[in-house]
Amino acid sequence: MKAASQRYTSDVVLAAATGSAVLVILSLLLLLLVQIFSGGLGQISWQFLSTAPSKGGLAGGIWPAIFGTMLLVLLMTMAAVPMGVATALYLHEYARADAWLTRLVRAAVANLAGVPSIVFGLFGVGFFIETVGTKIDNIFYDGDLLYGKPAILWASMTLALLTLPVVIVATEEALKAIPLDHREGSLALGATKWQTIVRVILPQALPGILTGAILAVSRGAGEVAPILFTGAAYYLPFLPAHPTDQFMHLGYHVFVLATQSPDVNATLPNLYATVLVLLVLTFLLNIAAVIVRARVRAKLRG
Amino acid sequence: MWQRATSRQRKHVLEWLAEKAILATALVSILSILLIFYFVGRKALPVLTNEVIQQTANLTEFFTPNGTTPEGQSAFIWQPISERPKYSFIPLLIGTLKATIVAMLVSVPLALLAALYSTEYAPRQLREYIKPAIELLAGIPSVVLGFFALIVMATWLQKLFQFEMRLNAVVSGCALGLAIIPVVYTVAEDALSAVPRALREASFALGATRAQTLLRVILPAALPGIFAGIVLGFGRAVGETMIVLMASGNAAITSWNPADSIRTMSATVAAELAEVVYGSAHYHTLFALGALLFIITFILNSIGDWIVGSLNARLRGVRR
Numbered sequence: 202m203k204a205a206s207q208r209y210t211s212d213v214v215l216a217a218a219t220g221s222a223v224l225v226i227l228s229l230l231l232l233l234l235v236q237i238f239s240g241g242l243g244q245i246s247w248q249f250l251s252t253a254p255s256k257g258g259l260a261g262g263i264w265p266a267i268f269g270t271m272l273l274v275l276l277m278t279m280a281a282v283p284m285g286v287a288t289a290l291y292l293h294e295y296a297r298a299d300a301w302l303t304r305l306v307r308a309a310v311a312n313l314a315g316v317p318s319i320v321f322g323l324f325g326v327g328f329f330i331e332t333v334g335t336k337i338d339n340i341f342y343d344g345d346l347l348y349g350k351p352a353i354l355w356a357s358m359t360l361a362l363l364t365l366p367v368v369i370v371a372t373e374e375a376l377k378a379i380p381l382d383h384r385e386g387s388l389a390l391g392a393t394k395w396q397t398i399v400r401v402i403l404p405q406a407l408p409g410i411l412t413g414a415i416l417a418v419s420r421g422a423g424e425v426a427p428i429l430f431t432g433a434a435y436y437l438p439f440l441p442a443h444p445t446d447q448f449m450h451l452g453y454h455v456f457v458l459a460t461q462s463p464d465v466n467a468t469l470p471n472l473y474a475t476v477l478v479l480l481v482l483t484f485l486l487n488i489a490a491v492i493v494r495a496r497v498r499a500k501l502r503g
Numbered sequence: 504m505w506q507r508a509t510s511r512q513r514k515h516v517l518e519w520l521a522e523k524a525i526l527a528t529a530l531v532s533i534l535s536i537l538l539i540f541y542f543v544g545r546k547a548l549p550v551l552t553n554e555v556i557q558q559t560a561n562l563t564e565f566f567t568p569n570g571t572t573p574e575g576q577s578a579f580i581w582q583p584i585s586e587r588p589k590y591s592f593i594p595l596l597i598g599t600l601k602a603t604i605v606a607m608l609v610s611v612p613l614a615l616l617a618a619l620y621s622t623e624y625a626p627r628q629l630r631e632y633i634k635p636a637i638e639l640l641a642g643i644p645s646v647v648l649g650f651f652a653l654i655v656m657a658t659w660l661q662k663l664f665q666f667e668m669r670l671n672a673v674v675s676g677c678a679l680g681l682a683i684i685p686v687v688y689t690v691a692e693d694a695l696s697a698v699p700r701a702l703r704e705a706s707f708a709l710g711a712t713r714a715q716t717l718l719r720v721i722l723p724a725a726l727p728g729i730f731a732g733i734v735l736g737f738g739r740a741v742g743e744t745m746i747v748l749m750a751s752g753n754a755a756i757t758s759w760n761p762a763d764s765i766r767t768m769s770a771t772v773a774a775e776l777a778e779v780v781y782g783s784a785h786y787h788t789l790f791a792l793g794a795l796l797f798i799i800t801f802i803l804n805s806i807g808d809w810i811v812g813s814l815n816a817r818l819r820g821v822r823r
Contacts, residue, residue, distance in 0.1 A: 211714040216624050222616030223625075223633055226684060230640050233651050233681075284528055291529035295522060297506050308808070309532040315735070315804030316536075316797065317742025318645075319769045320543060323793040326776070327542035362535050369532075384505050395521045423644025426744035426769070430776055452646040452745075459650050460749055469654070476650050480643065487642035491635050 234480075241477030244470045250478070254436065258458045258468050263475050268440050269353070269448030270482075273428070274418045276357035276444075277364065281421075282414050284361070285368025292369070293376040294398060314366035318426040325359035325431035347445050354444035356432030363427055364417035371416060375409020375497070376402065408497040412490045419486035423479065425452040435461075451479040543797055546790035553787075560784040565592040565791070581755035581766065583775065583785045590788050592795070594755040598672070598765030602747055603740040605676020605761060606683055611733055613680075614687035622695040623717055634692070641685035649749035652678030657750060664762070670752035672761040678746045683736040690735055690811065694728020695721065697814070731810035738803035742796060744769040768796050 248262060255261035288306070296303040334348035334355065348354075379402060387397040403410075425433070434447040435457055441448040455475050462468040549556040550565075568577035569591045579593035621633045657674045660666065664673065698721050706716040722729075752764025753774060772793050779786045 209712070212712055215619075215714045215717060219616045219620035219624055222613045223620045226613055226617055226640070226688075227633075227636055229681060230636065233643070233648075236651070236655055237647070284531055287525045287528035288532055291525045295506060295525060296529075306529050306532055307812075308805075309536045311808040312536055312801060312804055313532055315738055315742075315800055315808075316539060317744065317769060317800050319742070319744040319772050320539065320793050320797045320800075323543050323546070323772065323776070323790060324539045327546050327790070328538055332542065365532065365535070381505060388505075393515055393518050395515075395518050398521075419642055423642075423646065425644070425646045426748075426773055429773055452644055455646050455650055456745065456749065459653055465654075472650070472654075476647055480647055483642055483644055484639065487639060491638070 237473065237476055237480055240469075240473035241475075244474035245477065249471075249474060253438065254454075254471075257436075258454070258462065258471055259464075260471075263451065263454060263471075263478065265437055265440055265449040266451045266454040266475070267478065269433075269437075270422055270451045270479075272441060273353055273357050273360065273432075273448060273450065274421045276353065277360040277421045278414055278418055280358060280361035281364045281368050281417055282410070285365050285413060285417070286372050286410055288365070289369050289372035289376060290398065290402075293373050294394075294402065310366050310369050313362065316363075318363060318424055319429075321359050321363050321427040322430050324362075325355055325427060329355040329358055330431065350445070351430060351432040351447055352445040353432050353441050353448045356428040356448070359427045359431050360421045360424060363424060364421045367417045367420055368410075368413040371413025372406060372410050375406040375412075378409070378497070379405050408493050412494045412497070415486050415490040415493070419483045419490070422486070423452055423483050425450070425456055428453065451475060451482070455479060539797070543790060543794050546787060547794040549787040550784075550791045556784045556787055558784075559588055560590050560788045560791070564590050565788075579757045581771070583788070588785060590784075591757075592768075592792065594757040595766055595768045595771055595792070597757060597759065598751070598755065599741060599747075599767040599769070601672040601759065601761055601765055602676045602679055602751060602767055603737060605673055606679035606740040607733070607737060609677055609680030610684045610687055610736060614684045614732070614736075615691055615729065617684075618688050618691035618695055619717065622692060623713070623721070637685050637688050640681065641689075643682075645682055645743060645745040646749070648678050648682055649746040652746060652750035666762050668752055668754075668762065668764045670750055670764055672751070672763065672765045675747045675751035675765065675767075676761070678750055679740050679743055682743055682746060683739050686739050687732045687736040690732030690807075691725070691729045693811075694725040694732065694814065697728065698724045727810050728814050731807045731814070734803055734810070735807035738800045738807065741803070742769060742800045744773050748773050768792050772796070 250262055250267065251264050252262035253265050254263060288310070292303060292306060296306070330349060330351060334350065334352070337348040338344055338346060342348075383401055383405070384397055387401045388394070392400070428450060432447050433450045433453040437447060437449050439446075455472065458468050458472040458475065459465070462472075465472075550560045551557075551562070568579055569589050570578050570580035570582075572578045579591035580589040581591050581594050582589040617633070617637065621630050625633060652674055653670070656678060657669050660674050660677065661669050666673070702720055702724060703716060706720045711720070747765075747767040748770040751767060751770060753766045753770060754764035755766040755771075756763050772789050775785070776789050779789060
């Protein structure tokens with residue numbers, strides 16, 4: 202009897218310990234959200250969202266940062282999604298699972314996902330700005346400095362590489378969920394492989410691709426380290442209108458207000474509000490991705 | 504086999520073009536890794552080869568004592584802006600390690616226990632909510648966590664532990680821990696739920712309790728996957744930039760005291776590259792620091808992914 206009750210105790214202890222770990226994590230998350238919402242909500246107004254910052258971020262709004270972030274992720278998505286979808290198509294529809302090249306691509310994708318974001322920043326400087334950009338300037342603009350400097354184009358390309366694995370993984374998951382019958386049925390009806398992919402596979406994979414794109418946008422919108430040297434600006438009085446313009450960015454604005462301000466307490470209201478906008482933006486995107494994914498899975502289960 | 508379906512359709516030009524275009528795009532991932540390696544490495548290389556650069560920045564400078572303390576003892580010093588610049592990597596490595604260790608101490612127990620709860624104890628419906636909630640934590644931009652650590656956590660922790668320096672390894676490590684909880688949790692949860700049902704049922708059938716089954720059957724079976732999660736989390740923590748840039752104090756102090764301010768490798772690159780003179784010894788040293796960071800995380804990630812990969816292969820019944 203004693204032995205049995207000891208066993209029972211260990212069960213209760215383990216259940217309590219593991220359960221409370223979940224509670225601790227969730228309450229930390231809640232704490233962070235409550236702190237940011239209570240600190241920032243009062244400051245949010247139409248004026249804050251629609252005007253440019255002034256007095257070094259003490260006054261004014263964050264419109265240029267919102268616009269810059271949106272433009273940045275738009276350019277990034279235009280590069281990352283087609284590349285990611287094509288890579289996933291290769292891995293799942295064309296390559297043989299055990300071929301060495303397939304394994305190499307998979308290893309590269311996995312490693313790309315793990316490269317520190319600051320190293321992407323260094324790469325952006327070394328490759329896009331100082332190599333590609335400088336070459337473009339030398340060939341087309343007689344060496345005038347246009348592309349060989351930090352720009353929204355280079356920042357978005359750097360981010361596209363960073364978010365590429367997100368798109369690949371999500372798309373491949375969607376491709377896996379499509380029954381082989383659909384491919385074989387299409388081939389049997391006389392469609393070619395490419396026709397099958399375009400008209401049978403991709404339409405079904407679309408929600409999965411969408412999930413990947415949303416997650417990539419959410420990730421890309423929040424990353425600051427890769428854009429520190431590739432295009433983000435402290436303060437810009439105008440909105441970026443050309444690929445070679447620099448841009449303001451929500452995350453970078455948070456960093457600047459939090460660390461470079463002479464009087465942090467005075468900037469605190471605007472700082473909280475900027476964090477809130479960034480957080481709500483990424484959370485909405487994440488929740489949208491979760492919902493799309495859940496719907497797709499439910500549909501697959503029938 | 505579907506994957507080879509094109510072999511008989513090569514006649515169609517479009518088919519051929521599509522296949523080649525898709526193959527070419529797939530190679531972009533490989534190319535990117537190689538280009539990152541090449542371009543970061545190329546900018547780092549002068550510290551090994553260029554004689555002018557090497558006068559101030561070289562391996563001996565990076566890894567052996569390069570200065571003296573006020574008491575006259577030899578010391579490791581990172582002081583890139585001074586009459587005689589000092590580029591010791593040692594304080595940066597120690598700083599990175601300190602923050603990472605604190606992060607692991609915070610995140611690994613929490614993430615593992617939480618993973619155990621959601622695979623073993625949580626009712627099915629609750630589980631459907633826990634996973635996305637913890638994934639939501641992964642969606643928080645690191646700059647927001649850095650802000651939270653800098654403005655809020657630093658004050659709390661200073662009150663709690665009476666830190667002399669407000670920003671230190673503990674503060675930045677705790678915030679880093681928040682960032683890697685989802686990494687460790689996700690991989691560990693996958694590993695735990697991949698343990699075959701049969702093992703569990705056999706253990707119950709032999710009369711073991713839930714706790715015994717968990718500790719002696721399921722945990723050992725999932726151990727490689729859990730280890731992989733820890734390695735991947737470690738790699739993430741080493742490379743994470745914004746949190747440590749904002750909440751570590753950014754002082755390159757060579758000490759093992761967790762209450763001291765630290766300056767990590769990633770934060771050093773982030774803070775200094777913008778102001779550095781192009782082509783100077785300092786410039787190439789920062790790239791060398793980045794290259795070192797890349798190599799460390801590359802090795803950690805490769806180990807982690809290899810374990811996860813071979814586990815998946817074993818579950819599918821494929822020998823590697």
